[in-house]
Amino acid sequence: MDTGTWPRAAARRELDAAGVQPHLRPAYQRCRVLNAAHGRTYFLATRLLAPAQRPAVHALYGFARWVDDIVDDTDESRTVRDRQQAVDQLDDKLRAGLRAGNSEHPILAALVDTVARHHIDPTLFTDFMASMRMDLTVRSYPTRAALDAYIHGSAAVIGLQLLPVFGTVCPAGEAEPYAAALGGAFQLTNFLRDVGEDLDRGRVYLPLEELAVFGVDQERLVWCREAGRPDLPVRRALADQVARTRSKYRAAEPGIALLAPWSRPCVRTAFTLYGEILDRIVESGYDVFRRRLAVSGPRRLEVAAGALGAVVAARLLSRRTNV
Incomplete structure (x- = not known):
């Protein structure tokens, strides 16, 4: 399936359901395409939301992916200063x-329309x-605290932005810590999956002091990237990082039950x-050095299909409650 060209009728139904004004629809459409192109798992999960919720999620994720593309622009003719100016202008x-x-x-x-509609905190x-x-x-990040400070802005706030939509x-306020934790867990998963790609950009998103416990530093990771395989110390260090990330998922999971029933299957x-x-x-x-690991397409569809029953039940319950 081409993630860049979704049926216009489906997108139109979503915008109709959300009551998006005609002059705003091209912007929402662009965000939808960005979300579909960059986040296969997120986009698939979004299909489990009520149509009226989807445009807001596309706006939030689409914006985030767009800014990330500006920052990670690989065009060698664009200097760090050029990208800095682009981010500042944006x-x-x-803000305006x-x-x-x-x-x-x-x-x-x-994005601005979504923030106003759902009363999302601008900070x-x-x-x-x-x-x-x-x-x-x-x-690179020397400590877990330093990495957490970055993750707060890059991922935890995404969970907090989505909470009013869900x-x-x-x-x-009771659900916010769980939403932030889940955003962080997703980000940490990306960091582990993308170790090789991040090294190519000169970055390491794993706490250096935690890697050092296993005798691993950035130079050793680069060697593994060049060799196309992890050595034993790196495997042990990554196993430790996986265990830490799983604990983040466990901490976040109780928050799913705090969401509105019709949003839970998506999350x-x-x-x-x-x-x-x-x-x-x-x-x-x-x-994580030779290729980008991912859940297969059939498995993604299997999980989504399994959630459809919960979606139908939640929507029926909502209709009965509102009668």
């Missing part, structure tokens, strides 16, 4: 749009942009599939 436009409650920008228009985007700026200059069965699907990326890493012998 941040200025974002959030203050005004609207934007003419072809992508920010959807979450300040934190996000701060972490994106870190990616321009920071190449809805909760409790005061939102549970993402929770399951991202957790299985860790399984693929372990099954490969921690070989």
Whole structure:
């Protein structure tokens, strides 16, 4: 399936259900394409939400992926300063749009509309942009605390942005720590899967002091990348990082029950599939240096199909409650 060209009718139904105004629809469409192209698991999970919820999720994820592309631009003609200026200009436009409650920008228009509709805290985007700026200059993180500070802005805030869209069965403040933890767990999973690709960019997103316990440093990781395989110390270090990430999933899991029933299947699907990326890493012998490990397409569809029953039940319950 071509993730860049989804049926227009499906997208139109979502926008109709959400009541998105005609002048904003092109921006939401662009965000939807960005989400589909960059986040296969996230996009698939989003299909389990009610149609009226989906445009907001696309706007939030699409924006995040777009900024990430600016920061990670591999065009050698664009210097760090060029990318810094692009991020600064975008941040200025974002702040102006959030203050005004609207934007003419072809992508920010959807994001600003989503923030206003769902009363999302604007400071979450300040934190996000701060972490994106870190990616321009920071190449490694010496401690877990330093990495957590980055993850707060790059991932935990995404969970917090989505929470008003998903809805909760409790005061939102009770669910926020779990939403932030799950965003962090997803990010840590990406870091483990993408060790090789990140090394190619000169980055290491694993705490150096924790790697050092196993005799591993950045130079050793680079050697494994060049050799195309992990050695024993690196496998032990990565096993430790997988165990730490699994503990993050365990801490986040109780929060799924705090979400509105019609949102739980989406989040549970993402929770399951991202957790299985860790399984693929372990099954490969921690070989994150030759290829990007992923859950297979058939397995993703299997998990999503299994969640459909819960989706139908939640929507029927919602209709009965609202009668």
